[in-house]
Amino acid sequence: MKFYFFSLFLALYSWTSAQVSGVVIDQETKIGLAQVTVKSSENEKTESNADGTFTISAKKFPFTLYFQKKGYELDSIRMQKSTYVTMSLSIVSQDAKTVVVTSGKRNQNIEDIPISIEILKPALIANKGFTNLEQAVNQSPGVFTMDGQVSIRGGGGYAYGAGSRVMLLWNGIPMLSPDVGDVKWNAVPMEQASQIEILKGASSVLYGSGALNGIIALTEKEPTTEGQFKVKYQSGFYGNPKRSSMQWWSRTPTTHLLDVYYGKAKGRWGWSIGMNGLIDEGYREGNDEKRARVNGSFYYFPKKHTKMKMGVSYQYQWQDKGIFILWKNDSMGYQALENTLSRQRAIRLNVDPYLKFIDKHDNKHYLRTRYYLVTTGNSDKVYDASLAEMYYADYNVQKKIGNTNLITGFMDMTNKVTSYVFDNHISNNLALYEQMETKFKKLDVTAGLRLEYCQLDRAKPETQILVFNKFTSPIYPIVRIGAHYALNKATHFRASFGQGIRFPSVAERYISASVGGVRIFRNPDLRPETGWNSEIGWKQIIKMGKWMGMFDVAAFVNQYSNMTEFSFGVYKPDTMAFLQTSNPNAINYLYNWVGFQAQNAEKARISGVECSFNSSGKIGNVELVSLLGYTYMNPVSLNNNPIYRSSFSDTSTNMLKYRFNHLAKADIQATYKKWSIGGSMRYNSYMKNIDRAFEVGVLGTELLVGMQHYRQQFHKGIFVFDARCSYEVKKGVKLNLIANNFLNAEYVSRPGDIQAPRNFLLQLQYDL
DSSP, rough: HHHHHHHHHHHHHHHSEEEEEEEEEEEOOOOOOOSSSSEEEESSSEEOOOTEEEEEEEESSSEEEEOOOBBBEEEEEESSSOOOOEEEEEEETEEEEEEEEOTSSEEEGGGGGGSSEEEEEHHHHTTTTTSSHHHHHHHHTEEEEEETEEEETTTTOTTTTTOOOOEEETTEOBBBOTTOOOOOOOGGGGGGGGEEEESSSHHHHHTTOSSSSSEEEEEEEOOOOSSSSEEEEEEEOOOOOSSSOOOOSSOOOEEEEEEEEEEEEEEEEEEEEEEEEEEOOOOSSSOOOEEEEEEEEEEEEOOOOOTEEEEEEEEEEEEEEEEEBBOOOOTSSSSSTTTOEEEEEEEEEEEEEEEEEOOOOEEEEEEEEEEEEEEEEESSEEEEEESEEEEEEEEEEEEEEOOOOOOOOEEEEEEEEEEETTTTTTEEEEEEEEEEEEEETTEEEEEEEEEEEEEESSSSOTOOOOETEEEEESEEEEEEEEEESSHHHHHOOOOOOOEEEEEEEOOEEEEEEOOEEEEEEOOOTTOOEEEEEEEEEEEEEEEEEEEEEEEEEEEEEEEEEEEEEEEEBOOOOTTTBBBBOGGGGHHHHHTTTEEEEEEEEEEEEEEEEEEEEEEEEEETTTEEEEEEEEEEEEEEEOOHHHHHTTTTTOTOOOTTTTTOOOOEEEEEEEEEEEEEEEEEEEEEEOOOOOBHHHHOOOBOOSSSSHHHHHHHHHHHHOOEEEEEEEEEETTTEEEEEEEEEOOOOBSSSSSOOOOOEEEEEEEEEEEE
């Protein structure tokens, strides 16, 4: 009898105290999802851990479990007994509810962002045969790249490769070189990125200097439990240019690229590795490139701390490249002017340890760090002209109070440059920042503040600002505000205002060089650039069956002060002061003192309107994906100094140099069964203003031989068309034929830099 009652007691105990365990994963990536609300029909409730695992009490069977997370479809499962559960959640309306992380340093649906943002998906990057990130971002509406420098909505001109008003982020950390302040486009491992996010407008509150004109952000994809192995190999050749005088080769130049990626997650750890190799003979003589790269990541969830994740990402690249600067003349544009072609070996290395954890109050803590090394070598060694190092750390806490998200953070960045070209320099940049995002039913409001401090070589802080005309503060404040209103699930309105600041790079201040008769003088007194951006926008989601599109229109104004521009003039090399002389006998003497110098020459305003339309999904049996955009810009100079205006090639207009009024982009791909066909178009109107010295020369000498004649001949806008066709041999194996610039248009991105003629690629993709 005692045994009977004891057994009954145990049965009742187990019935009343049973538990159900499991894991919640993303349906597409198979990655564990943290902070998923798991609720039972018996009103028991819990939340998944950082690796997606959960445990919930079960009073009796059967019962239903409900799984809910913002941005994902609500799902449920009926439990008949205590078993281990694996629940896959899919993102809500995948094509419209694109999740982005850059705007608020957290996951947000794209339609909730109060500023303009474009997304480039990995499929587009792979299918077009890009060999570096610059080619990829040039496909985005409102973006124009010019010989390594990027401009968003006309915010940037041409600055001889030095400095960038657009911030590049890899895993949320800045990746501008510590010496030149530029983006090393060929060193970004696109093959390991989950997507490319392009934010348009000042974003300095969260990311600091360099985000004056916008942000290009890439986040590496995490390994999946199933594992993923991808290979992309492509080979191709450059066709003959339209003008036979441009052809310098007797054998067609070729290009070859190999990308390999593997990632795997198992239990509490995961790892990935990627490799990239390129051999490109180049369409310009001597402008060939060889590179080899290895990159990857490793992460671990500690057993005793289920809400903690630690890991490290890494990348190492070696390259050997010919650097082409100026053409020989307008008829031989694929050959370099004497002394303007150099050979450069170099390495790029970054190691990024990080730590994430959720405390007992559900606050999220993020610590991101990076060591970034960039060298500039010569034909024999990887380090010659410059060795630049960046030490970076960013710590932030994200707290949710009701419908309000708070982000509070601290950033510390130290750059160390060792160079005989720029001299040796150390800079330190510190910042405190906070951003608040709160929701009032259909209205979301964002407000942020950043306090910035920057000092170079123990000089006076670059962030000095006069307060109330009484005292000087070494701290520079930056403000951002924005609002998003959801009229309904498909209609969204937004408005934003953001300030920005950019500190000059070491190269802009201290470079002193002579290239093919073009001299560049140093200017240690260069000051930071400042500016603001404002826009209003409307986003409309359209859905027809299994096809969904997103239409977006925005009106914007960008205004900048102290814009850095390499200005042409006569300079005294010892004092950098402008030399005044009217003595005709001094011409030969002055020739050695004539050239360009980085100056705070410009105050500018750029206003305009931008429309874009992105879509994906099936119409009948055809899957259609599109990325379309048109941008009208009115980039005007507010500097009325007649001496400065005389440097414009067209003095009848106040249009900023190296800009244009119209920019259009389009990419469409259709897939039927195993076949896909796609095409893209890029258009920009005529660049009315460049430096006058490039057209008329100086002191009787042409800096760019034939530039004036070339611009008279090519004085209209330019269309460039690409095409591609692919066939899925079997699941995960695809063959792709790509024809870039298939109409063989001749065009330049900046003076003396004629772009590639028609070229062809045959590509094989393997993804299992």
